[in-house]
Amino acid sequence: MSNQDESLDHTPLKRVMGPKLLLLFIIGDILGTGIYALTGQVAAEVGGAAWAPFLVAFVVALLTAFSYLELVTKYPRAAGAALYVHKAFGVHFLTFIVCFTVMCSGLTSAATASRAFSANLFAAIGMDTDPTLVTMGALGFMLLVMIVNFRGASESVKANVVLTLVELSGLLLVIILGFYAIAGGQADFSRVVAFETPENKSVFLAVTSATALAFFAMVGFEDSVNMAEETHEPHRIFPKVMLTGLGITAVIYVLVSICAVALIPVGELAASSTPLVLVVQRAAPNLPMDTIMPIISMFAVANSALINMMMASRLLYGMSRQGVLPKFLARVHTRTRTPWSAILFTTALALGLILLVSASNSKAISALGGTTALLLLGVFAFVNVAVLVLRRDPVKHEHFRANTVLSCIGAAACLFLVTPFTGRDPIQYQVAGWLLALGVVMWGITLLVHRKEDRHHLDPEHLVDE
Numbered sequence: 001m002s003n004q005d006e007s008l009d010h011t012p013l014k015r016v017m018g019p020k021l022l023l024l025f026i027i028g029d030i031l032g033t034g035i036y037a038l039t040g041q042v043a044a045e046v047g048g049a050a051w052a053p054f055l056v057a058f059v060v061a062l063l064t065a066f067s068y069l070e071l072v073t074k075y076p077r078a079a080g081a082a083l084y085v086h087k088a089f090g091v092h093f094l095t096f097i098v099c100f101t102v103m104c105s106g107l108t109s110a111a112t113a114s115r116a117f118s119a120n121l122f123a124a125i126g127m128d129t130d131p132t133l134v135t136m137g138a139l140g141f142m143l144l145v146m147i148v149n150f151r152g153a154s155e156s157v158k159a160n161v162v163l164t165l166v167e168l169s170g171l172l173l174v175i176i177l178g179f180y181a182i183a184g185g186q187a188d189f190s191r192v193v194a195f196e197t198p199e200n201k202s203v204f205l206a207v208t209s210a211t212a213l214a215f216f217a218m219v220g221f222e223d224s225v226n227m228a229e230e231t232h233e234p235h236r237i238f239p240k241v242m243l244t245g246l247g248i249t250a251v252i253y254v255l256v257s258i259c260a261v262a263l264i265p266v267g268e269l270a271a272s273s274t275p276l277v278l279v280v281q282r283a284a285p286n287l288p289m290d291t292i293m294p295i296i297s298m299f300a301v302a303n304s305a306l307i308n309m310m311m312a313s314r315l316l317y318g319m320s321r322q323g324v325l326p327k328f329l330a331r332v333h334t335r336t337r338t339p340w341s342a343i344l345f346t347t348a349l350a351l352g353l354i355l356l357v358s359a360s361n362s363k364a365i366s367a368l369g370g371t372t373a374l375l376l377l378g379v380f381a382f383v384n385v386a387v388l389v390l391r392r393d394p395v396k397h398e399h400f401r402a403n404t405v406l407s408c409i410g411a412a413a414c415l416f417l418v419t420p421f422t423g424r425d426p427i428q429y430q431v432a433g434w435l436l437a438l439g440v441v442m443w444g445i446t447l448l449v450h451r452k453e454d455r456h457h458l459d460p461e462h463l464v465d466e
Contacts, residue, residue: 017231019241021161026224026245028164032304033109034217034369035171035253036276036297037116039260041366044270045210047196050257053210054217058250060417061218063410064380065242066402067387072225073235073399074390080225081379082460087393088386093443095458096324098379099315100439105219105375106312107346108431110145111353112216112368113305114138117298119273119365124294134273135358139351141302145309146347150338163303170296171252174276174283178259181283187262196266201423208416209423212377216369217253219376221246222383223311239400259283273365309346317342324458325442326449349435357431371428375435377414384411 017025035054043050071084082099089095118137122128181187197206221242231237260269260279272278280293317339320329331341358364384407416422420429 019237022224022231022237022241023245024161024164026221026242027248028161028167028303029220029223029307030218030245030249031164031167031171031252031300032220033113033116033301034214034219035256036300037112037119037273037365038213038216038369039257040269040272040275042210042214042257043261043266045197045201045206045213047266048191048194048261050210050261050266051192051254053207053214054253054257055250056207056211057215057218058246058253060211060215060410060413061221062243062246063406063413064384065221065246066400067384067407067410068222068225069239069242069400070387070402071383071390072238074395076231076234080222080460081383082458084386084390085382086458086460088389092324092458094382095460096319096443097436097439098382099319099458099460100443101375101379101436103312103315103319103346104432104435104439105372105379106308106315107350107353107435108368108372108375109216109219110142110305110308110312111138111350111357112365112372113301113308114141114145114350114354115358115365115368116273116301117141117305120277120294120297120301123274123277124291124298131358131364135354135364138354138358141305142309142347142350142354145305146343148306149309149313149343149347150333150340151336163299166296167300167303168252170276170293170300171256173293173296174259174279175252175255177280177283177287178256178263182259182262186283189262191261191266192258205421205423208421212373212417212422212424213366213370214253215373215377215417218246218249219373222376222380235397235399309343309350312346313339313342316346319458322458324446326446353431357427367425367427367431370425371431374418374424374428374432377418381411381414381418384408384414 039050042053046053075083075087077083081102082095085098086092086095115134115138118134118141121137121141122130122133127133178187182189195203195206197203201209224238224242224245256276260275263279263282264272264275269275269278274294274297277293277297316325316329317332319325320327320342329342329345330339332338333340353368354364357367387402387407388404420426
């Protein structure tokens with residue numbers, strides 16, 4: 001065996017994922033809540049050209065994906081952005097902030113999914129999606145996720161394949177029925193190229209604010225780097241598979257948004273909490289889709305909520321165990337062997353997010369989804385810079401190399417989409433700020449408690465080791 005192979009195979013985890021399974025994992029992680037829940041809100045910003053923000057979001061994600069590819073093939077470890085920032089800058093507080101930000105993005109993403117699940121549930125049983133009922137349903141669903149999380153449920157590769165196929169079936173159904181209806185003259189295709197922006201926004205501002213929201217639909221590709229230690233030949237497989245997965249999802253998103261705005265007037269689409277259900281109903285009014293499509297949508301977003309809540313609780317547990325957060329968050333249940341205190345804490349935060357945003361914003365799903373994108377865009381900006389800093393740390397094995405100019409553009413694009421110049425809803429900054437402030441306060445208190453102990457150094461490579 002060559003030195004290169006030895007360096008890449010030095011891992012305690014079993015390498016079980018080849019290119020096909022990794023591709024399904026990436027597609028399944030990207031697809032889900034964003035496109036199912038936010039199509040109408042994106043259309044509200046730019047009118048019929050709702051495909052444009054998804055396309056721009058894809059380009060920004062692609063630029064960042066190049067940086068991730070260099071880093072994951074250079075350091076094939078299951079630690080992600082926190083590891084890259086830690087290696088690049090060596091500042092433990094910065095590593096903590098990046099790690100906590102990723103955790104918070106899981107909470108806001110799960111809260112978004114819970115509201116989308118609730119809205120589709122009421123649509124499936126034929127009830128009006130009253131905002132209060134949707135909020136109550138979202139809270140109930142989050143408690144159900146907590147129970148599943150308590151029992152120690154884990155998503156196997158086979159389960160991911162099944163759920164990915166369910167998600168794909170729903171979106172392909174929208175595309176097939178949508179284009180069938182368009183071909184039959186049931187649609188106004190002229191709307192697809194019509195920019196209709198709010199009166200107080202220019203075209204540029206409308207596109208950037210819609211892109212900041214649509215970016216939520218593109219996130220997920222970064223999670224695949226956590227599978228690096230379980231993938232065969234990651235230095236060879238990852239570049240082709242990640243770029244293919246991003247490309248496939250981008251094509252699906254553009255086609256879905258075209259069908260949506262061609263069949264449904266923008267105002268009606270924006271007002272619906274289940275936009276894709278509305279599209280299918282309009283495209284095939286004689287087919288019994290009133291129940292089937294909401295159920296497919298529920299499957300798509302439920303998996304997203306569970307995975308994100310499991311990720312958030314285990315990151316919190318890992319940070320507590322390493323002494324950068326209070327000790328009580330590292331408690332493990334003796335029977336189920338799950339981090340029960342971290343699960344309770346993250347669930348409480350998610351429930352609070354649902355109530356807070358629902359009470360203060362009529363477009364709760366877009367507010368929570370936008371906050372997720374805001375948090376991850378900040379992380380992506382650091383990753384794009386880290387890849388350049390780590391050029392001074394050569395490794396012996398072969399790895400992907402990102403174009404320096406593209407990484408610079410990616411960092412600039414991510415930073416811009418974080419700023420208020422995009423026209424983001426202020427509630428997104430408030431929610432993100434409150435979450436991060438809570439983390440910093442907890443970190444500071446823990447540091448004071450352990451100031452005489454050398455326990456407050458975060459090691460990303462061992463965050464979730466059992």
